[in-house]
Amino acid sequence: xxxxxxxxxxxxxxxxxxxxxxxxxxxxxxxxxxxxxxxxxxxxxxxxxxxxxxxxxxxxxxxxxxxxxxxxxxxxxxxxxxxxxxxxxxxxxxxxxxxxxxxxxxxxx
Numbered sequence: 001x002x003x004x005x006x007x008x009x010x011x012x013x014x015x016x017x018x019x020x021x022x023x024x025x026x027x028x029x030x031x032x033x034x035x036x037x038x039x040x041x042x043x044x045x046x047x048x049x050x051x052x053x054x055x056x057x058x059x060x061x062x063x064x065x066x067x068x069x070x071x072x073x074x075x076x077x078x079x080x081x082x083x084x085x086x087x088x089x090x091x092x093x094x095x096x097x098x099x100x101x102x103x104x105x106x107x108x109x
Contacts, residue, residue, distance in 0.1 A: 009021060031055070034069065035069075035073065036053070039073060039074045041074075042074070043075050043076040044056075044074055044102065045079040045083065045095075045098075046078075048078075052076070052077065053075065054075055055073075055074065056072070056074065056075040056083065057072060057073075058072070058088050058103060059088065060086070062085045063085065063087060089103075
């Protein structure tokens with residue numbers, strides 16, 4: 001058996017150090033508030049604002065997605081139900097501009 005340790009924070013940002021390293025991405029935030037700020041308090045898929053937003057997995061957990069903050073987004077109920085467990089590239093295939101700018105790292109080539 002091989003036991004290894006990975007520093008995932010260093011893997012994402014090699015130059016991170018000091019207080020920034022100790023506090024991490026979510027220092028001072030709740031997950032929902034962080035996502036509201038990151039996505040501009042709008043649905044990431046249709047830009048609806050002023051409606052209740054739900055936390056959605058960009059890459060569905062049923063397809064190997066994780067609960068990491070980088071895999072979470074906000075969706076209105078209509079988009080969240082329509083997306084279901086589809087990969088984001090299938091759900092946004094008619095909106096290639098949004099797919100290429102906001103979700104490019106989740107698209108499988």
